[in-house]
Amino acid sequence: MQKSIKKYFPIFALPTLAAFTIGFIIPFLLGIYLSFCKFTTVTDAKFVGISNYFKIFSDKTFGHALWYTAVFTIVSVLLINVLAFTVAMLLTKGIKGTNIFRTVFFMPNLIGGIVLGYIWQLLLNGILAHFQKTLTYSSAYGFWGLVVLMCWQQIGYMMIIYISGIQNIPGELIEAAKIDGATNGQILRNVTIPMVMPSITICTFLTLTNGFKLFDQNLALTNGEPSNMSELLALNIYNTFYGRTGFEGVGQAKAVVFFILVALIAVGQNYLTRRKEVQQ
Protein backbone atom coordinates (compact mmCIF):
# COMPACT_ATOMS: atom_id res chain seq x y z
CA MET A 1 0.00 0.00 0.00
CA GLN A 2 2.82 2.37 0.90
CA LYS A 3 4.32 2.07 -2.54
CA SER A 4 1.13 2.89 -4.40
CA ILE A 5 0.47 5.93 -2.20
CA LYS A 6 4.03 7.07 -2.66
CA LYS A 7 3.49 7.41 -6.40
CA TYR A 8 0.85 10.02 -5.68
CA PHE A 9 3.24 12.31 -3.80
CA PRO A 10 2.68 15.27 -6.19
CA ILE A 11 -1.06 15.20 -5.53
CA PHE A 12 -1.14 14.47 -1.82
CA ALA A 13 1.86 16.17 -0.31
CA LEU A 14 3.28 18.59 -2.85
CA PRO A 15 0.73 21.46 -2.60
CA THR A 16 1.09 21.68 1.17
CA LEU A 17 4.85 21.26 0.98
CA ALA A 18 5.16 24.04 -1.61
CA ALA A 19 2.99 26.45 0.36
CA PHE A 20 4.72 25.53 3.60
CA THR A 21 8.09 26.20 1.99
CA ILE A 22 6.99 29.61 0.72
CA GLY A 23 4.93 30.54 3.77
CA PHE A 24 7.19 29.25 6.48
CA ILE A 25 10.50 27.51 5.74
CA ILE A 26 12.06 30.13 3.44
CA PRO A 27 10.90 33.17 5.46
CA PHE A 28 12.14 31.52 8.64
CA LEU A 29 15.61 30.65 7.35
CA LEU A 30 15.93 33.96 5.53
CA GLY A 31 14.86 35.70 8.73
CA ILE A 32 17.66 34.07 10.70
CA TYR A 33 20.17 34.99 8.00
CA LEU A 34 18.95 38.60 7.77
CA SER A 35 19.32 39.08 11.51
CA PHE A 36 23.08 39.09 10.82
CA CYS A 37 22.74 41.61 8.00
CA LYS A 38 22.18 45.28 7.32
CA PHE A 39 19.36 45.72 4.83
CA THR A 40 16.32 47.72 3.82
CA THR A 41 14.82 45.04 1.61
CA VAL A 42 15.60 41.36 1.09
CA THR A 43 17.81 41.86 -1.96
CA ASP A 44 20.29 44.44 -0.62
CA ALA A 45 21.41 42.53 2.47
CA LYS A 46 25.03 43.00 3.59
CA PHE A 47 26.50 40.64 6.16
CA VAL A 48 27.50 42.48 9.35
CA GLY A 49 27.90 39.67 11.88
CA ILE A 50 26.33 39.93 15.29
CA SER A 51 26.34 43.73 15.55
CA ASN A 52 22.52 43.81 15.26
CA TYR A 53 22.29 41.78 18.42
CA PHE A 54 24.58 44.21 20.25
CA LYS A 55 22.36 47.09 19.16
CA ILE A 56 19.40 45.44 20.89
CA PHE A 57 21.04 45.91 24.25
CA SER A 58 21.65 49.60 23.71
CA ASP A 59 17.99 50.03 22.72
CA LYS A 60 16.21 50.94 25.94
CA THR A 61 12.71 50.46 24.51
CA PHE A 62 13.39 46.75 23.99
CA GLY A 63 14.35 46.15 27.62
CA HIS A 64 11.29 48.04 28.76
CA ALA A 65 9.01 46.14 26.37
CA LEU A 66 10.47 42.84 27.52
CA TRP A 67 9.87 43.65 31.16
CA TYR A 68 6.40 45.05 30.45
CA THR A 69 5.47 41.94 28.46
CA ALA A 70 6.77 39.57 31.14
CA VAL A 71 4.78 41.26 33.92
CA PHE A 72 1.71 41.53 31.71
CA THR A 73 1.89 37.84 30.79
CA ILE A 74 2.29 36.66 34.37
CA VAL A 75 -0.58 38.82 35.65
CA SER A 76 -2.94 37.87 32.83
CA VAL A 77 -2.11 34.15 32.97
CA LEU A 78 -2.83 34.02 36.70
CA LEU A 79 -6.01 36.09 36.56
CA ILE A 80 -7.48 34.38 33.50
CA ASN A 81 -6.83 30.86 34.74
CA VAL A 82 -8.01 31.40 38.31
CA LEU A 83 -11.18 33.17 37.20
CA ALA A 84 -11.91 30.75 34.36
CA PHE A 85 -11.44 27.77 36.67
CA THR A 86 -13.73 29.29 39.32
CA VAL A 87 -16.45 30.02 36.78
CA ALA A 88 -16.08 26.51 35.34
CA MET A 89 -16.45 24.96 38.82
CA LEU A 90 -19.63 26.95 39.46
CA LEU A 91 -21.08 26.27 36.02
CA THR A 92 -20.75 22.50 36.43
CA LYS A 93 -23.01 22.44 39.48
CA GLY A 94 -26.24 22.29 37.53
CA ILE A 95 -27.26 25.92 37.98
CA LYS A 96 -30.27 27.10 35.98
CA GLY A 97 -29.30 28.95 32.83
CA THR A 98 -25.83 27.39 32.62
CA ASN A 99 -25.98 27.09 28.84
CA ILE A 100 -26.85 30.75 28.34
CA PHE A 101 -24.05 31.88 30.66
CA ARG A 102 -21.57 29.67 28.85
CA THR A 103 -22.66 31.10 25.49
CA VAL A 104 -22.32 34.68 26.71
CA PHE A 105 -18.92 34.24 28.36
CA PHE A 106 -17.45 32.55 25.31
CA MET A 107 -18.61 35.11 22.79
CA PRO A 108 -15.86 37.79 23.07
CA ASN A 109 -13.40 35.19 21.84
CA LEU A 110 -14.68 35.32 18.32
CA ILE A 111 -14.17 39.06 18.03
CA GLY A 112 -10.86 40.10 16.53
CA GLY A 113 -8.11 41.89 18.42
CA ILE A 114 -8.40 45.20 16.56
CA VAL A 115 -12.16 45.44 17.14
CA LEU A 116 -11.74 44.41 20.79
CA GLY A 117 -9.13 47.10 21.31
CA TYR A 118 -11.42 49.87 20.09
CA ILE A 119 -14.41 48.59 22.06
CA TRP A 120 -12.43 48.75 25.29
CA GLN A 121 -10.82 52.05 24.38
CA LEU A 122 -14.29 53.59 24.32
CA LEU A 123 -15.38 51.99 27.60
CA LEU A 124 -12.19 52.60 29.56
CA ASN A 125 -11.69 56.15 28.29
CA GLY A 126 -15.31 56.82 29.24
CA ILE A 127 -14.66 55.69 32.79
CA LEU A 128 -11.30 57.45 33.08
CA ALA A 129 -12.83 60.68 31.77
CA HIS A 130 -14.54 61.05 35.14
CA PHE A 131 -11.07 61.42 36.65
CA GLN A 132 -9.86 63.70 33.84
CA LYS A 133 -7.51 60.99 32.57
CA THR A 134 -7.23 58.83 29.46
CA LEU A 135 -5.77 55.41 28.75
CA THR A 136 -2.63 56.97 27.37
CA TYR A 137 -2.06 59.10 30.49
CA SER A 138 0.44 56.61 31.88
CA SER A 139 1.63 53.12 31.03
CA ALA A 140 -0.10 51.72 34.13
CA TYR A 141 -3.53 52.53 32.67
CA GLY A 142 -2.59 50.89 29.41
CA PHE A 143 -1.33 47.88 31.34
CA TRP A 144 -4.48 47.30 33.35
CA GLY A 145 -6.61 48.13 30.34
CA LEU A 146 -4.94 45.33 28.44
CA VAL A 147 -5.29 42.95 31.38
CA VAL A 148 -9.02 43.63 31.65
CA LEU A 149 -9.41 43.25 27.90
CA MET A 150 -7.56 39.94 27.85
CA CYS A 151 -9.62 38.62 30.77
CA TRP A 152 -12.79 39.55 28.98
CA GLN A 153 -11.64 37.88 25.80
CA GLN A 154 -10.08 34.71 27.13
CA ILE A 155 -11.92 33.69 30.29
CA GLY A 156 -14.72 32.19 28.20
CA TYR A 157 -12.34 30.12 26.08
CA MET A 158 -10.43 28.74 29.06
CA MET A 159 -13.70 28.16 30.92
CA ILE A 160 -14.91 25.90 28.10
CA ILE A 161 -11.73 23.83 28.33
CA TYR A 162 -11.92 23.61 32.13
CA ILE A 163 -15.60 22.62 32.01
CA SER A 164 -14.85 19.70 29.71
CA GLY A 165 -11.98 18.70 32.02
CA ILE A 166 -14.18 18.82 35.13
CA GLN A 167 -16.97 16.89 33.43
CA ASN A 168 -14.53 14.11 32.57
CA ILE A 169 -13.78 13.39 36.22
CA PRO A 170 -15.52 10.11 37.12
CA GLY A 171 -18.30 10.81 39.64
CA GLU A 172 -17.28 7.84 41.80
CA LEU A 173 -13.99 9.49 42.68
CA ILE A 174 -15.74 12.46 44.28
CA GLU A 175 -18.33 10.20 45.95
CA ALA A 176 -15.58 8.03 47.39
CA ALA A 177 -13.73 11.06 48.73
CA LYS A 178 -16.94 12.30 50.36
CA ILE A 179 -17.63 8.93 52.02
CA ASP A 180 -14.10 8.98 53.38
CA GLY A 181 -14.99 12.31 54.98
CA ALA A 182 -13.07 14.75 52.82
CA THR A 183 -14.10 18.40 53.06
CA ASN A 184 -14.90 20.41 49.93
CA GLY A 185 -11.49 22.10 50.11
CA GLN A 186 -9.75 18.74 50.33
CA ILE A 187 -11.72 17.36 47.39
CA LEU A 188 -10.77 20.39 45.32
CA ARG A 189 -7.09 20.19 46.24
CA ASN A 190 -6.61 16.42 46.17
CA VAL A 191 -9.12 15.18 43.60
CA THR A 192 -10.40 17.88 41.25
CA ILE A 193 -7.19 19.81 40.58
CA PRO A 194 -4.98 16.75 39.96
CA MET A 195 -7.66 15.30 37.70
CA VAL A 196 -7.98 18.43 35.55
CA MET A 197 -4.22 18.90 35.29
CA PRO A 198 -4.26 18.23 31.51
CA SER A 199 -6.69 21.13 31.10
CA ILE A 200 -4.49 23.31 33.30
CA THR A 201 -1.49 22.45 31.11
CA ILE A 202 -3.35 23.45 27.96
CA CYS A 203 -4.86 26.63 29.40
CA THR A 204 -1.60 27.91 30.86
CA PHE A 205 0.11 27.12 27.58
CA LEU A 206 -2.50 29.01 25.56
CA THR A 207 -2.68 32.02 27.88
CA LEU A 208 1.11 32.21 28.18
CA THR A 209 1.75 32.21 24.45
CA ASN A 210 -1.25 34.46 23.72
CA GLY A 211 -0.07 36.98 26.28
CA PHE A 212 3.51 36.93 25.11
CA LYS A 213 2.62 37.25 21.44
CA LEU A 214 -0.13 39.84 21.90
CA PHE A 215 -0.15 42.45 19.14
CA ASP A 216 -3.52 43.54 17.71
CA GLN A 217 -5.09 44.47 21.03
CA ASN A 218 -2.02 46.45 22.02
CA LEU A 219 -2.00 48.30 18.71
CA ALA A 220 -5.67 49.24 18.88
CA LEU A 221 -5.97 50.03 22.59
CA THR A 222 -2.98 52.32 23.20
CA ASN A 223 -0.60 51.89 20.25
CA GLY A 224 2.24 51.95 22.77
CA GLU A 225 1.36 55.43 24.02
CA PRO A 226 2.57 57.34 26.02
CA SER A 227 5.91 57.38 24.14
CA ASN A 228 6.29 53.60 23.74
CA MET A 229 5.79 53.01 27.46
CA SER A 230 2.84 50.62 27.01
CA GLU A 231 4.47 48.75 24.16
CA LEU A 232 4.57 44.96 24.28
CA LEU A 233 7.39 43.02 22.60
CA ALA A 234 5.51 42.21 19.39
CA LEU A 235 4.60 45.86 18.85
CA ASN A 236 8.15 46.93 19.70
CA ILE A 237 9.52 44.64 17.00
CA TYR A 238 6.94 45.89 14.53
CA ASN A 239 7.83 49.53 15.26
CA THR A 240 11.54 48.81 14.92
CA PHE A 241 10.91 47.34 11.48
CA TYR A 242 8.46 49.81 10.05
CA GLY A 243 8.92 52.91 12.20
CA ARG A 244 12.66 53.51 11.88
CA THR A 245 14.48 53.22 8.57
CA GLY A 246 17.89 51.58 8.80
CA PHE A 247 16.82 49.48 11.78
CA GLU A 248 15.40 46.53 9.81
CA GLY A 249 18.37 44.36 10.81
CA VAL A 250 17.91 45.20 14.47
CA GLY A 251 14.20 44.46 14.13
CA GLN A 252 14.96 41.05 12.65
CA ALA A 253 17.47 40.33 15.43
CA LYS A 254 14.84 41.28 17.99
CA ALA A 255 12.42 38.93 16.25
CA VAL A 256 14.93 36.07 16.57
CA VAL A 257 15.35 36.80 20.29
CA PHE A 258 11.56 36.95 20.59
CA PHE A 259 11.22 33.59 18.84
CA ILE A 260 13.79 31.98 21.15
CA LEU A 261 11.96 33.34 24.21
CA VAL A 262 8.58 32.05 23.00
CA ALA A 263 10.09 28.64 22.20
CA LEU A 264 11.77 28.40 25.62
CA ILE A 265 8.56 29.35 27.40
CA ALA A 266 6.48 26.89 25.39
CA VAL A 267 8.87 23.97 25.88
CA GLY A 268 9.62 24.77 29.54
CA GLN A 269 5.99 25.19 30.52
CA ASN A 270 5.00 21.98 28.77
CA TYR A 271 7.74 20.07 30.58
CA LEU A 272 6.85 21.48 34.00
CA THR A 273 3.10 20.93 33.99
CA ARG A 274 3.11 17.63 32.09
CA ARG A 275 5.08 16.11 34.97
CA LYS A 276 2.23 16.89 37.33
CA GLU A 277 -0.44 15.11 35.30
CA VAL A 278 -1.97 11.96 36.76
CA GLN A 279 -2.14 8.82 34.68
CA GLN A 280 -5.74 7.70 34.36
Next chain:
Amino acid sequence: MGVRKAKHGWIYTIFFSLLSIAWVFPIILVLINSFKKKVYISRKPFTIPTDKMFVKWDNYVNGMEKIHFFDAFKNSLFITVFSVAVIILCTSMCAWYISRVKSAFSTWMYYLCLFSMIVPFQMVMFTLSKLANMLHLSSPVGIILVYLGFGAGLAVFMFCGFVRSIPLEIEEAAMIDGCTPIQTFFQIVFPILKPTCITVAILQAMWIWNDYLLPYLVLDMKRWKTIPMAIQYLKGGYGSVDMGAMMAMLVLAIIPIIVFYMACQKHIIEGVVAGAVKG
Protein backbone atom coordinates in the same frame (compact mmCIF):
# COMPACT_ATOMS: atom_id res chain seq x y z
CA MET B 1 -22.05 15.83 37.87
CA GLY B 2 -24.24 18.00 35.70
CA VAL B 3 -27.51 16.50 36.83
CA ARG B 4 -27.06 17.20 40.55
CA LYS B 5 -28.91 20.35 41.60
CA ALA B 6 -26.82 22.85 43.52
CA LYS B 7 -27.83 24.20 46.93
CA HIS B 8 -29.01 27.80 46.75
CA GLY B 9 -28.89 27.50 42.98
CA TRP B 10 -30.94 30.63 42.49
CA ILE B 11 -28.30 32.84 44.14
CA TYR B 12 -25.80 31.67 41.58
CA THR B 13 -28.32 32.15 38.79
CA ILE B 14 -28.84 35.78 39.81
CA PHE B 15 -25.10 36.32 40.22
CA PHE B 16 -24.31 34.90 36.80
CA SER B 17 -27.18 36.78 35.18
CA LEU B 18 -25.71 40.05 36.45
CA LEU B 19 -22.25 38.97 35.33
CA SER B 20 -23.59 38.09 31.87
CA ILE B 21 -25.11 41.54 31.54
CA ALA B 22 -21.78 43.07 32.55
CA TRP B 23 -20.13 40.79 29.98
CA VAL B 24 -22.15 42.05 27.03
CA PHE B 25 -22.13 45.65 28.29
CA PRO B 26 -19.08 46.77 26.24
CA ILE B 27 -20.78 45.65 23.03
CA ILE B 28 -24.08 47.30 23.98
CA LEU B 29 -22.15 50.48 24.74
CA VAL B 30 -20.65 50.53 21.25
CA LEU B 31 -24.10 49.91 19.77
CA ILE B 32 -25.59 52.82 21.73
CA ASN B 33 -22.78 55.14 20.74
CA SER B 34 -23.05 54.26 17.08
CA PHE B 35 -26.26 56.32 16.96
CA LYS B 36 -24.73 59.31 18.72
CA LYS B 37 -23.36 62.47 17.16
CA LYS B 38 -19.60 62.11 17.02
CA VAL B 39 -18.68 65.04 19.27
CA TYR B 40 -20.66 63.54 22.14
CA ILE B 41 -19.12 60.09 21.96
CA SER B 42 -15.90 60.73 23.83
CA ARG B 43 -17.49 63.36 26.06
CA LYS B 44 -20.60 61.43 27.14
CA PRO B 45 -20.16 57.75 26.28
CA PHE B 46 -22.60 56.50 28.91
CA THR B 47 -25.69 58.52 28.04
CA ILE B 48 -28.46 57.27 25.79
CA PRO B 49 -28.56 59.40 22.63
CA THR B 50 -31.63 61.66 22.60
CA ASP B 51 -32.75 64.73 20.60
CA LYS B 52 -29.70 66.59 19.42
CA MET B 53 -27.32 63.72 20.17
CA PHE B 54 -29.27 61.20 18.10
CA VAL B 55 -28.16 60.99 14.47
CA LYS B 56 -30.04 57.95 13.12
CA TRP B 57 -27.94 56.09 10.53
CA ASP B 58 -25.57 58.98 9.73
CA ASN B 59 -22.56 57.30 11.31
CA TYR B 60 -23.20 54.12 9.39
CA VAL B 61 -23.57 55.88 6.05
CA ASN B 62 -20.54 58.01 6.75
CA GLY B 63 -18.36 55.10 7.87
CA MET B 64 -19.33 52.89 4.97
CA GLU B 65 -18.39 55.62 2.52
CA LYS B 66 -15.05 56.19 4.18
CA ILE B 67 -13.80 52.61 4.29
CA HIS B 68 -16.02 50.84 1.73
CA PHE B 69 -17.19 48.41 4.35
CA PHE B 70 -18.97 46.05 1.97
CA ASP B 71 -15.85 45.62 -0.13
CA ALA B 72 -13.90 44.84 3.02
CA PHE B 73 -16.59 42.39 4.07
CA LYS B 74 -16.47 40.67 0.69
CA ASN B 75 -12.68 40.43 0.81
CA SER B 76 -12.72 39.03 4.34
CA LEU B 77 -15.39 36.50 3.45
CA PHE B 78 -13.64 35.43 0.25
CA ILE B 79 -10.23 35.05 1.90
CA THR B 80 -11.59 33.22 4.94
CA VAL B 81 -13.85 30.77 3.10
CA PHE B 82 -11.37 29.82 0.40
CA SER B 83 -8.33 29.72 2.67
CA VAL B 84 -10.13 27.41 5.08
CA ALA B 85 -11.36 25.18 2.23
CA VAL B 86 -7.88 24.95 0.70
CA ILE B 87 -6.26 24.33 4.09
CA ILE B 88 -8.69 21.51 4.89
CA LEU B 89 -8.29 19.82 1.52
CA CYS B 90 -4.51 20.11 1.15
CA THR B 91 -3.45 19.49 4.74
CA SER B 92 -5.74 16.48 5.24
CA MET B 93 -4.27 14.89 2.11
CA CYS B 94 -0.76 15.73 3.22
CA ALA B 95 -1.40 14.42 6.74
CA TRP B 96 -2.71 11.13 5.34
CA TYR B 97 0.33 10.83 3.12
CA ILE B 98 2.87 11.44 5.88
CA SER B 99 1.03 9.12 8.27
CA ARG B 100 0.85 6.25 5.79
CA VAL B 101 4.16 6.55 3.97
CA LYS B 102 7.08 5.97 6.30
CA SER B 103 9.97 7.93 4.89
CA ALA B 104 12.49 10.56 5.93
CA PHE B 105 10.32 13.18 4.25
CA SER B 106 7.29 12.21 6.38
CA THR B 107 9.21 12.43 9.63
CA TRP B 108 10.77 15.76 8.70
CA MET B 109 7.50 17.26 7.56
CA TYR B 110 5.76 16.21 10.77
CA TYR B 111 8.37 17.72 13.04
CA LEU B 112 8.62 20.90 10.96
CA CYS B 113 4.86 21.36 11.30
CA LEU B 114 5.09 20.87 15.04
CA PHE B 115 7.97 23.33 15.16
CA SER B 116 6.18 25.97 13.08
CA MET B 117 3.42 26.14 15.68
CA ILE B 118 5.67 27.82 18.25
CA VAL B 119 7.24 30.34 15.86
CA PRO B 120 5.68 33.79 16.40
CA PHE B 121 4.55 35.70 13.35
CA GLN B 122 7.00 38.57 14.00
CA MET B 123 9.85 36.17 13.27
CA VAL B 124 8.80 35.76 9.64
CA MET B 125 6.68 38.86 9.04
CA PHE B 126 9.25 40.91 7.15
CA THR B 127 10.65 38.14 4.98
CA LEU B 128 7.23 36.60 4.35
CA SER B 129 5.70 39.87 3.19
CA LYS B 130 8.68 40.64 0.92
CA LEU B 131 8.61 37.12 -0.51
CA ALA B 132 4.85 37.33 -1.10
CA ASN B 133 5.33 40.61 -2.97
CA MET B 134 8.07 39.15 -5.13
CA LEU B 135 5.90 36.17 -6.04
CA HIS B 136 2.90 38.45 -6.75
CA LEU B 137 0.77 36.99 -3.97
CA SER B 138 -0.56 40.41 -2.86
CA SER B 139 -4.11 39.65 -3.97
CA PRO B 140 -6.98 37.89 -2.20
CA VAL B 141 -6.25 34.81 -4.32
CA GLY B 142 -2.53 34.88 -3.66
CA ILE B 143 -2.93 35.31 0.08
CA ILE B 144 -4.72 31.95 0.20
CA LEU B 145 -1.40 30.30 -0.57
CA VAL B 146 0.27 32.28 2.21
CA TYR B 147 -2.42 31.19 4.66
CA LEU B 148 -2.05 27.59 3.55
CA GLY B 149 1.68 27.81 4.20
CA PHE B 150 1.49 29.54 7.54
CA GLY B 151 -1.57 27.62 8.77
CA ALA B 152 -0.35 24.21 7.61
CA GLY B 153 1.53 23.46 10.84
CA LEU B 154 -1.45 23.25 13.16
CA ALA B 155 -3.73 21.63 10.59
CA VAL B 156 -1.31 18.88 9.54
CA PHE B 157 -0.52 18.18 13.18
CA MET B 158 -4.18 17.81 14.11
CA PHE B 159 -5.07 15.67 11.09
CA CYS B 160 -2.08 13.40 11.76
CA GLY B 161 -3.28 12.81 15.29
CA PHE B 162 -6.61 11.62 13.95
CA VAL B 163 -5.42 9.64 10.93
CA ARG B 164 -3.26 7.49 13.20
CA SER B 165 -6.37 6.30 15.03
CA ILE B 166 -8.02 5.03 11.82
CA PRO B 167 -7.45 1.26 11.44
CA LEU B 168 -5.27 0.47 8.44
CA GLU B 169 -7.41 -2.56 7.44
CA ILE B 170 -10.23 -0.40 6.06
CA GLU B 171 -7.94 1.31 3.61
CA GLU B 172 -6.15 -1.91 2.70
CA ALA B 173 -9.48 -3.55 1.91
CA ALA B 174 -10.41 -0.65 -0.35
CA MET B 175 -7.09 -0.83 -2.17
CA ILE B 176 -7.36 -4.59 -2.66
CA ASP B 177 -10.82 -4.04 -4.13
CA GLY B 178 -9.17 -1.86 -6.74
CA CYS B 179 -9.40 1.69 -5.40
CA THR B 180 -6.62 4.07 -6.37
CA PRO B 181 -5.10 6.03 -3.46
CA ILE B 182 -7.15 9.05 -4.56
CA GLN B 183 -10.41 7.10 -4.46
CA THR B 184 -9.43 5.54 -1.14
CA PHE B 185 -8.75 8.94 0.35
CA PHE B 186 -11.89 10.69 -0.85
CA GLN B 187 -14.33 7.81 -0.42
CA ILE B 188 -13.00 6.15 2.73
CA VAL B 189 -10.63 8.36 4.71
CA PHE B 190 -12.03 11.85 4.16
CA PRO B 191 -15.55 11.01 5.44
CA ILE B 192 -14.02 9.53 8.60
CA LEU B 193 -12.03 12.73 9.09
CA LYS B 194 -15.14 14.92 9.12
CA PRO B 195 -15.13 15.78 12.87
CA THR B 196 -11.49 16.86 12.67
CA CYS B 197 -12.28 18.87 9.55
CA ILE B 198 -14.88 20.84 11.50
CA THR B 199 -12.44 21.47 14.35
CA VAL B 200 -9.67 22.61 12.03
CA ALA B 201 -12.09 24.72 9.99
CA ILE B 202 -13.36 26.55 13.07
CA LEU B 203 -9.92 27.23 14.53
CA GLN B 204 -8.55 28.44 11.19
CA ALA B 205 -11.64 30.51 10.37
CA MET B 206 -11.47 32.30 13.73
CA TRP B 207 -7.82 33.09 13.09
CA ILE B 208 -8.08 34.17 9.44
CA TRP B 209 -11.25 36.25 9.79
CA ASN B 210 -9.74 38.27 12.63
CA ASP B 211 -6.16 38.39 11.42
CA TYR B 212 -4.83 41.89 10.97
CA LEU B 213 -1.07 41.94 10.54
CA LEU B 214 -0.63 39.28 7.86
CA PRO B 215 -3.13 40.71 5.34
CA TYR B 216 -1.95 44.23 6.21
CA LEU B 217 1.61 43.35 5.24
CA VAL B 218 0.82 41.04 2.32
CA LEU B 219 -2.21 42.54 0.56
CA ASP B 220 -2.00 45.54 -1.73
CA MET B 221 -3.74 48.03 0.60
CA LYS B 222 -4.86 50.37 -2.17
CA ARG B 223 -6.98 47.71 -3.80
CA TRP B 224 -8.00 45.27 -1.12
CA LYS B 225 -8.71 45.59 2.59
CA THR B 226 -10.11 43.08 5.06
CA ILE B 227 -12.42 44.17 7.88
CA PRO B 228 -9.71 44.49 10.57
CA MET B 229 -7.55 46.47 8.09
CA ALA B 230 -10.47 48.75 7.22
CA ILE B 231 -11.16 49.46 10.89
CA GLN B 232 -7.53 50.21 11.65
CA TYR B 233 -7.41 52.38 8.51
CA LEU B 234 -10.25 54.48 9.92
CA LYS B 235 -7.90 55.43 12.71
CA GLY B 236 -4.63 55.66 10.82
CA GLY B 237 -5.91 57.17 7.60
CA TYR B 238 -7.30 60.37 9.09
CA GLY B 239 -5.65 62.75 11.53
CA SER B 240 -8.36 62.73 14.17
CA VAL B 241 -10.52 59.66 14.48
CA ASP B 242 -14.15 59.98 13.46
CA MET B 243 -15.57 58.31 16.54
CA GLY B 244 -19.07 58.10 15.08
CA ALA B 245 -17.96 56.19 12.00
CA MET B 246 -15.69 54.06 14.18
CA MET B 247 -18.55 52.97 16.45
CA ALA B 248 -20.81 52.19 13.50
CA MET B 249 -18.12 50.12 11.77
CA LEU B 250 -17.35 48.25 14.99
CA VAL B 251 -21.02 47.27 15.20
CA LEU B 252 -20.99 46.12 11.57
CA ALA B 253 -17.81 44.13 12.23
CA ILE B 254 -19.36 42.37 15.24
CA ILE B 255 -22.76 41.51 13.70
CA PRO B 256 -21.55 38.81 11.26
CA ILE B 257 -19.56 37.17 14.05
CA ILE B 258 -22.56 37.03 16.38
CA VAL B 259 -24.81 35.67 13.63
CA PHE B 260 -22.25 33.00 12.80
CA TYR B 261 -21.81 32.16 16.48
CA MET B 262 -25.55 31.78 17.06
CA ALA B 263 -25.86 29.56 13.99
CA CYS B 264 -23.07 27.12 14.81
CA GLN B 265 -22.52 27.57 18.50
CA LYS B 266 -22.42 23.87 19.26
CA HIS B 267 -19.78 23.13 16.62
CA ILE B 268 -17.67 26.09 17.67
CA ILE B 269 -17.56 25.10 21.33
CA GLU B 270 -16.94 21.43 20.54
CA GLY B 271 -14.30 22.43 18.04
CA VAL B 272 -12.48 24.52 20.60
CA VAL B 273 -12.50 21.70 23.16
CA ALA B 274 -11.33 19.12 20.60
CA GLY B 275 -8.67 21.50 19.32
CA ALA B 276 -7.37 22.19 22.81
CA VAL B 277 -7.10 18.54 23.74
CA LYS B 278 -5.00 17.75 20.70
CA GLY B 279 -3.00 20.97 20.62
